Amino acid sequence: MRLAIGPLIVAVTGGSRSFDGTFTLMYGDFPVRQDALADFHVAMSRPNSARRWLKPQVLFKLDNQSLFDPFPLDTAFPMFEWGLNWSIGQRAHQYLLLHAATLERGGRAVLMPAIPGSGKSTLCAAMAHRGWRLLSDEFGMFDLRRRCLAPVPRPVALKNESIAIMRSFAPEALLGPEFPKTRKGTIAHLRAPRDAVLRMDETSYPAWVVFPRFSPDTPAGLRPIPKAHAFLRLAHNSFNYDVTGAEGFKAVAEIVRACECFELRFSNLDQAIAKLDDLIA
Amino acid sequence: MSRAWLAQPSGVLLWEEFDGQFVVFNVASGRTHLLNEAAAAVLRAIAELPSGSTSGYSVDQIMRRSFATDDPGWAQHVTRILHEFESEGLVCLSQT
Numbered sequence: 001m002r003l004a005i006g007p008l009i010v011a012v013t014g015g016s017r018s019f020d021g022t023f024t025l026m027y028g029d030f031p032v033r034q035d036a037l038a039d040f041h042v043a044m045s046r047p048n049s050a051r052r053w054l055k056p057q058v059l060f061k062l063d064n065q066s067l068f069d070p071f072p073l074d075t076a077f078p079m080f081e082w083g084l085n086w087s088i089g090q091r092a093h094q095y096l097l098l099h100a101a102t103l104e105r106g107g108r109a110v111l112m113p114a115i116p117g118s119g120k121s122t123l124c125a126a127m128a129h130r131g132w133r134l135l136s137d138e139f140g141m142f143d144l145r146r147r148c149l150a151p152v153p154r155p156v157a158l159k160n161e162s163i164a165i166m167r168s169f170a171p172e173a174l175l176g177p178e179f180p181k182t183r184k185g186t187i188a189h190l191r192a193p194r195d196a197v198l199r200m201d202e203t204s205y206p207a208w209v210v211f212p213r214f215s216p217d218t219p220a221g222l223r224p225i226p227k228a229h230a231f232l233r234l235a236h237n238s239f240n241y242d243v244t245g246a247e248g249f250k251a252v253a254e255i256v257r258a259c260e261c262f263e264l265r266f267s268n269l270d271q272a273i274a275k276l277d278d279l280i281a
Numbered sequence: 282m283s284r285a286w287l288a289q290p291s292g293v294l295l296w297e298e299f300d301g302q303f304v305v306f307n308v309a310s311g312r313t314h315l316l317n318e319a320a321a322a323v324l325r326a327i328a329e330l331p332s333g334s335t336s337g338y339s340v341d342q343i344m345r346r347s348f349a350t351d352d353p354g355w356a357q358h359v360t361r362i363l364h365e366f367e368s369e370g371l372v373c374l375s376q377t
Contacts, residue, residue, distance in 0.1 A: 226299065226300060226302060227299035227300060227302075228299040228300070228302035228303070228304050228315055229302075229315075231297070231299065231304050231313075231315075232304070232313065232315055235313055241313075242311055245308065245311060246295055246306065246308050249295055249297075249306040249313065250295070253297040253304070256299065257297075257299075
């Protein structure tokens, strides 16, 4: 099956009933483009070994090459998501790829680059259910030709306690099965809101760069940071700044020049979103 | 003979200024550097050397062009900046 995921065409071959079921649940709203040229050919295939019957495993294959060690079969979907992230980061160099949650409201986008454990995905998922349009939980994809952000509204990977937090925060959100004992603990994926998928051809322009950090017992607060510092942190949070060279430098400069730049400390999602909503006013 | 420094060829360094701080990208090395105003003034002085110049600027010349002081402590600071620039490939040591 070939799906359009934002501007990318991904050809996917499943390998198990559980993977196919979760994949359909998470990507059911994405348009099929069976006749389009694929940017990525991904297959989740079962290795041909005795383990096939004892402890079944799955391989992530990109263009028919297996690049990683096999995973347990019952974690095929998290492996697919991780492998597709890796593939985009390795190949989609027509974009400056920022490791950032990206959401849009009123035609203006906020980029939220962050290190693991900062609460980025939880905040992103929460915002996507409070009026912000999800562009991506993982990639700020700045189109180097069109000079805008391209949406890739894939599922949001929630980890550990974030899963229960989101179930409570947005009961209407659709979460997939929980995958315990992955390298990152228990993972569950939140399906992108349907509106985000239906509008994934709508690009937007960056207006804010916000570095979020979950900080227990801290009232939510935005603190402006110098643009030169934001520049370095954005570049550091890019998957392909090194690869894109001068073009990447110019793109980061363009983004930083167009944006107000902040750090956001928060412990409460509603408070954090209220602070971000205030930016629009 | 005192040391002197030359700019990298045109196009090797890309500059962006944000509120008095400078981000410089070295196309040759792929590295990005954050400079404060003083460091940027040193680099700019060298970058303003006439094209094709081979003699470079000494610390004394940079002090005269960019800073209204001949304070020896400041000259030492500028020398340290120049050595750091040299090690990062932002300037070249003059051969003459």
